Amino acid sequence: MNRKLRFGMIGGGRGAFIGAVHRIAALMDGKAELVAGAFSSDAERSKASGADLFVDPARAYGSYQEMAVAEARRPAADRLDFVVIVTPNHQHFPPAKLFLEQGFNVVCDKPVTFNLAEAKRLRAIVKKTKKVFVLTHNYTGNVMVKQARLLVQSGALGHVRKVIVEYPQGWLSTHLEASGQKQAAWRTDPKRSGAAGCMGDIGTHAENLARYITGLRIDTLCADLSTFVKGRKLDDDGNILLRFKGGAKGILHSSQICVGDENNLNIRVYGEKAALEWHQEYPNELVLKFPDQPRQIWRRGNGYLDPKLAPFTRIPAGHPEGYLEAFANLYLEAFRAIAAEVSGQPIPADCDFPTIDDGVDGMLFIDTVVKSSKAGARWTKFPSA
Amino acid sequence: MNRKLRFGMIGGGRGAFIGAVHRIAALMDGKAELVAGAFSSDAERSKASGADLFVDPARAYGSYQEMAVAEARRPAADRLDFVVIVTPNHQHFPPAKLFLEQGFNVVCDKPVTFNLAEAKRLRAIVKKTKKVFVLTHNYTGNVMVKQARLLVQSGALGHVRKVIVEYPQGWLSTHLEASGQKQAAWRTDPKRSGAAGCMGDIGTHAENLARYITGLRIDTLCADLSTFVKGRKLDDDGNILLRFKGGAKGILHSSQICVGDENNLNIRVYGEKAALEWHQEYPNELVLKFPDQPRQIWRRGNGYLDPKLAPFTRIPAGHPEGYLEAFANLYLEAFRAIAAEVSGQPIPADCDFPTIDDGVDGMLFIDTVVKSSKAGARWTKFPSA
């Protein structure tokens, strides 16, 4: 590719959180440029946001539908290579469907859709259109997470017996949505968020991380969801027992009422021979534990890491990378796939980003967890995808 | 009391682990002396252990029964003030009953008995004999754990919503008992350990710690116990969902197959206003987290800690205390109670050590957990004591 990739955004206008994250992640490596957007469903606001971002006013649209029509008409020379969807959950499926069917590649925030049925429909559309579809479960972009996966795959841990994955946050420990805070408002609204609150928003990240590192699939689970904050309509906390196919056991818990916790995603995987531990808030380190040798701290940027991971580290060891760089790593892989697609090449088989299949898995997770909890926290079969 | 208290031991001979711990804890503060013992059921070995410990050969007995008879006959001037029972679980009740009924105070390792029925019988004996009975759930001897409890009691955390208590170890990740290793052998033997392995040995500590700090009682639980090591007869791992009376939720997990984990007991308590966190392997620190102010690290030995805790700290801040000092703190409280009892004074009401009631609670926990797990990890009511 002898040019930057061109993209547009759906959502992500003024006041949005995740839209800005996507922009930084997409722009950081100098491989893409933002040229269009329907940044808000309010046309004024969309224009203003476009101006903030130095987008040509003609390409700052009042709706994604309008954008799809206008952009599809543009000549190849400045046509969008992909769109990024960063709207609330209930607004993922409609634009994803539309842009895929109009021939655009799509990067979409998680969870993939409002419900499982949409996810399955979207899967069919992706398969049919053969476009690139990237789901931003961004934590798997961390180099040390990738190293963790390689260690499990290599057999360094032996057969995995136990997985503990945690994602506590504290920011919704009060009735914040009542204040009109935008991030809180839609995440706690069943009409925009879907069947789950905390479990949809961050529990799905935890499930995705565990599956990415271990390769294990849940067989059955027992989920005890809670709504601690009075007046809230969706779960703000959940504790889940897991039984994986193949015999491993596990725990997944996630919360948005864990006062004082910020974004404390972490995972421990115990095998027969060794164990590993990773903490999102200290992402440059990976702890390895053994029965009979000193504990090891593997640190990002060192020569002993798998050489395959070199493209995902930008700066030397000891110069901390963080959340944004991990997010940008998903984009680097997305760019590889999209560049191939727009050049008419086959999409490389080894691109390492979450796909529509991960999206369907995430919706199955939400569905199963909610079903288990509603049945009184009963053991519930995790359906096959 | 103008003399050291005199004690004898049941168990704790050569090769034992916890017996030596009790001795160090009891002797450290110069307030007690070891003068007798049935250190082993093998008379030779008991004599040899007694000699190691500078015990008068005449008071190193071949059995606790023999010891009880002989010691009960001694004149008041050198009579034992208490006995310490550090045998495997199935050998807790018989000597405890015997010595209590002979008029001795008793310090007993945990879990209190082999099964719930014994625990309830022992409770009746304790109540009837009015002797001091101390159960060594030693982790509650840690000053920072005591501070944690005071913080909860003071309302600093607000209403408690969630409790996560973990106790992973890794030392039984192989079939160690097959090697004849003594500590492994009895702990994995249902005839000596009781109905549970890992859950009895350390899960009970976790339950005790959570109850001590929060004051919360479990209402129902859902326990998924596992035996990962082939050939093992008892659980070596367990994941438990908890619902407490009053609405809090929780997780308790414990394991002896978590490779590379040593003695990683830790607890997190989340209230409406603040949260706390304590890690046994770094016991001099207590973390407090708030929604809107910097995280705090409270450290042992500082002037801002509750002055009531002064007797439980021996050295200034920054001079780390550890497991043995916490264990010795239980003994300090036991000594207060025993000194009163042997002086014919009422036992002070504020002595802070685990009692026979805690022992019964622990056996209820084991019973309920095993029952839940055997029923397919079903939600099971925690019975009242």
Add this chain to the structure above:
Amino acid sequence: MNRKLRFGMIGGGRGAFIGAVHRIAALMDGKAELVAGAFSSDAERSKASGADLFVDPARAYGSYQEMAVAEARRPAADRLDFVVIVTPNHQHFPPAKLFLEQGFNVVCDKPVTFNLAEAKRLRAIVKKTKKVFVLTHNYTGNVMVKQARLLVQSGALGHVRKVIVEYPQGWLSTHLEASGQKQAAWRTDPKRSGAAGCMGDIGTHAENLARYITGLRIDTLCADLSTFVKGRKLDDDGNILLRFKGGAKGILHSSQICVGDENNLNIRVYGEKAALEWHQEYPNELVLKFPDQPRQIWRRGNGYLDPKLAPFTRIPAGHPEGYLEAFANLYLEAFRAIAAEVSGQPIPADCDFPTIDDGVDGMLFIDTVVKSSKAGARWTKFPSA
């Protein structure tokens, strides 16, 4: 500014380290675009690097001199707003002088020049041309460093008594330059690096950080520099005692032979009332210590931080930012100044980036340290700027 700022680079072609860092930092926030460069003194290599970076081939020059001439001729509509100089130290002054005198704003890597005389000349040029000159002592871009400075300024620590600043690295613990490794080669070469090796490369960062946070200026110092690796021509380690104006004492040590240390810059400041501590490898945290209250961990992204710092944090608490985001924070401030300059507005007085004066201070530091060490580690007066 209703458009992105346009910049060109001097240096930073294929194989460079710090050039890529500057690009990421400059591009991340979508406020600037790279449109020209003399990426290498080898014209072929410069072209190739330009192509990698999607720079118009006509603007990828074979030398910075050629670039200065050509770019100065371009019409205002696509004229460069600033250039970024990321060459080895001996190649800082010539292009800086040239571009400043041609009317361009300049961002320059540290240390500012090859020697003190050049630094002073450059200072005069900056003053005369009135262009923006930004020196990338990037660590002061960290939000928690800025918070540390505000705390000192507010008097929260009281009068400062002691400062300990450390910058150990280990990557030059062998004779790496003999292997031809590019980063090692120029840094250990007195003809390209200047009078100091380790002290120039990273000791200056340490000095700058201490001065930024505390506002203290060194009065005298006693520097013991070493060259541990045989065959090396410049210092690879140094230990320095400091006496600050106003009575505070301090230690600055820095090394590139501290095996296993990565980029372990950290600082501790002790005042009469409180102390603070910051570790570059864990940049999202700032530790505060008090004589009589719990230690505090201030964490990036929280509401209790100074609201003035909001522009320097991109993502919520618990989503770690790192080295690149801190670097980008310097660019954000540089952009504010440059946008004003190119718009003919006065440069805002509160722009928070290191200036040519900091550059001169850094060169004074190198000069004084080398002089002290050469005199047998004698106490040496720190000259006024």
Add this chain to the structure above:
Amino acid sequence: MNRKLRFGMIGGGRGAFIGAVHRIAALMDGKAELVAGAFSSDAERSKASGADLFVDPARAYGSYQEMAVAEARRPAADRLDFVVIVTPNHQHFPPAKLFLEQGFNVVCDKPVTFNLAEAKRLRAIVKKTKKVFVLTHNYTGNVMVKQARLLVQSGALGHVRKVIVEYPQGWLSTHLEASGQKQAAWRTDPKRSGAAGCMGDIGTHAENLARYITGLRIDTLCADLSTFVKGRKLDDDGNILLRFKGGAKGILHSSQICVGDENNLNIRVYGEKAALEWHQEYPNELVLKFPDQPRQIWRRGNGYLDPKLAPFTRIPAGHPEGYLEAFANLYLEAFRAIAAEVSGQPIPADCDFPTIDDGVDGMLFIDTVVKSSKAGARWTKFPSA
């Protein structure tokens, strides 16, 4: 030895700090008993302290002179095996001399004497009397410190290049001695403490620790001592550059005005091949760093530690030991030596405790540091012992 060793104390009465530490350390392992003491120079107070400690009133003396006379007369069957001296520094030499010459073994707190001359005289007395003399530089009793020394000795680090040893405390950051606080009062009084304050009290620990681990001796040093608190008569802070015989460089700094630091002794040793790091406040861990492999955390109680260290660990990995257990480890070795001496056996050559020679080294350190500082922080030769 088929009995406990018998000891008496000089000092350590009510209100003392280090006396209680010695008692716990000496009693913890059940190998010694306290039977006599001159606990205070006030006879009443000494009696009262003796009673607190259950010492026979006849053996609680009003002065150490009285004690020496009376105890020397006792029959072999209950004669003291050793005395423990825990008085302020100026009261170390007189009782040490007296008891050694009366045929008693001696354990003495540090620094060994009030000044260098006394230390040398005491050395002569120890050599002449052939009694055991143990100096309680207790930090070398830590198992992980011993492991660190073994690693250096084994060559695992290669040739040592740099040593950084720190001992900051904060408890004297105000004029505490003016309040009459006993610990502060004598430590800041040149008549009782000696020529140095902070450097004598804790700087000597730091020097001893560095020498113990590395085996390196200081060749020259440059010490900048300060007295920050107004009205204080001795140093409360010091920064020292070190040059070791053999070419290594180093830094030693120590303070008692580092607000919020508790007892933060720590050391880093960098060799050509690897580095190690130990922190007294987290004593169960030893960090190893390498140029090209993951960082290692060695943890007390594990099978990979040197088997020679087994006697110095009481409880399994993960059950934290602390300051008191390390102190008790010195006593264990002292007991080995003393038991041999009183049995008329040769003192084992491998006993691992600090001796009178370490005491002389400590006094040389104080002397040299004070001399250097008074000369304006000039480089000063460290004399041979």
